[in-house]
Amino acid sequence: MDRRKFIALAGVSAGAATLAACQGNGPGAATGGDNAGSGKGGANSLVVYAGADTNIQDLWTKTLIPGFKKATGITVNFQFDLHGQNSDQILNKIAAATQQKKDPGIDFLESMGDRAGAAGLLADPTGKVANLSEISQDVLATVEKNAIPYRGSAVLLAYLPSKVGQPPKSLDDLLAWIKANPGKFAYNSPDSGGAGDSFVQTVLGKYLTPDVLKQMQTGYHKDLEGNWDQGFKALADLNKSMYQKGVYPNGNNGTLELLLQGQISMCPAWSDQFISGRASGVVPKDAKALQISDPSFTGGATQCGVLSASKKQDLGFKLANWMLEPEQQAAIAKAIAGFPAIPMSKLPSDVQSEFADADPGNLRPGFNSDMDSDMKSQWQQKVPGH
Template identity: 60%
Template sequence: MKRKRLAAVLAALTLAVGVSACQGNGPGATKDTGSDSGSAKTIKVYASGDTNIQDLWQKTLIPAYEKANPDVKVVLQFDLHGENSSQVIAKLAAATQQKKDPGIDLVEGVGKQAGQAGLLADPKPKVPNLANVDSKVVAAAGTNAIPYRGSSVLLAYNADKVTDPPKTLDELLAWIKAHPGKFAYNSPKTGGSGGAFVTTVLDKYVPADVREKMTTGYDKDLEKYWEPGWKTLAGLNPYVFQKGVYPNGNNGTIDLLSSGQIWMLPVWSDQFLSGQANGTIPKTAKIAQISNPTFTGGSTEVGVVKASSNQEPAFAMANWLLEPDQQKAIAEKIAGYPVISLDKLPAEVQEEFKDAKPDQLRPGYNSDHGNDINNLWDQKVPGH
């Protein structure tokens, strides 16, 4: 599967400005890529997501940055699936209130939430490369968050078993019931691909003007519109994998597809394409996008922590992430969409991603509504 295939799929989408991210597993899952954490030349990074994002930082971004800046060490605290991201936000909030250094300089994966909570420093004077990112993408990222890569959730399927994949959400729901046990999605709290499926089913019943309010702000009373969606999701229990087994994390469902136990699943575009490139996803698997509505997608952000006493090197690294070489590396390593203007990238990257633009991706809900979705899913779906 070539990345050009994804560009062709996405060319057909009619999507809005987006923000999304894989989420999921705690601050205890720390990986240090350097020492001397007390030095002003050390950048302490918190990042979250799945193993492909962990590899991106550990094997590509950090080594490249340290090679280009030999007087700087980068210490990475990686939170697998971001399951304890709320604890990190609470830690940053307490440090900001108490005016104490939180021990984190740069955050990734929770940039939007941290920005909404007023926990990030203003990047505009310090990150000149932000001018190369579409203004709509920057606006969607929220207060002081810096978009640095994009991705979308798509529908992956075993083409040997599925010759006519669903093209709309209604067709997908009908397909699941017609093929018991052959579809799976991970619990939304453990990964954004499952979260996108849940969000998209809920969206089926939410009026467009209400959804816009729930995307840009928080009003718990509006969550009443989700009730038909929760009933639909609970009604799928007898038809999903093993009559109601929901894997842990985005990779959990991918493993089921690769082993032939299921035929269809929602998947992050970057994980799918990088998985096919490294052989963990079979070549018989293909991807498509549904409509009415589409799955969600968008940018992932970094942000420099307002309470950090070590902001300057963190801003420098954030600016570096938006340089063409790093955007090219992200595209090559995880098939992440570049967020800077494509005309600043090599011709082959321009061709592969010409239709994969983060400003065209359908947004997820406000992060507070997103947290409510995670908790309500646990209450309303499994075992019902």
């Protein structure tokens, strides 16, 4: 899955009225939790929407929802949209309700907080979510207006210690290792998954000035894409050193399967996928992962938020604050291997050791979604086979 891109919902309010009839979860959506779905559970209930994978559905229905009700007595009605396939429809529905000063039927967004924040649809949590003070200013600086980061992930360098004595610690060291160990490294094609996409972005970023990189992260600037030429040449030069001289696996799992089989010794991998995969056997038990530097691989926080149109903002802020408590942060880390949003020092030692080399405080944003789309297209033209 191509994760955690901070996409502004441009013009959503202007077009919202025409989509005001878009109610409910839409086709293919699923719901769970106590009295799930309708949002008519009374004054002590809250409607939470999530558009994500089934692991997030399980996190909420099996861990967070029952835990929150036990702690507070508040019922959560959970609206779940597999892979967020109806997310645009839901956001337009919320924007229409906000514009018309009506109840949107949703109080809290588990995901899409970045898009809702960029569109001005979230209530200000300042002074209402005390545990926001536990989140580093560096992480808070990456989120959209009024959004609350509650978990995160990043792409890491996964490797087999039995085959890699001294793992590379920087991008330059990694590139040198790949050339010195032909056939032992792979990354998936960037259009098939975020791990390979991050590797390509990171190599391109090596040759960009800070100003150009910042512009590519925050907006669409097609006129700047010529700055990628040097990075694409470097990637093309790596072809002969890749697994089977230029084979690019399909999807994030593709490279991890090669690692599991011992056909490669190193690959980029999502932190949550790597850590949970090691527990399930998809990733070798003895595999390790670390975050490189200068620059690091990309990553980001999952941003939630309380809707400004909600009539139950107080309950929404209570949920957000509860989610940022150490017990819940540890539960999230254990359930889905999500980076904690609060300091690692606040969490149990077993969680700290699991993330020891992941550097969860370092969440370098990727390219703007339109820039990223152009990059994937150009990679196909300029890298494989060259």
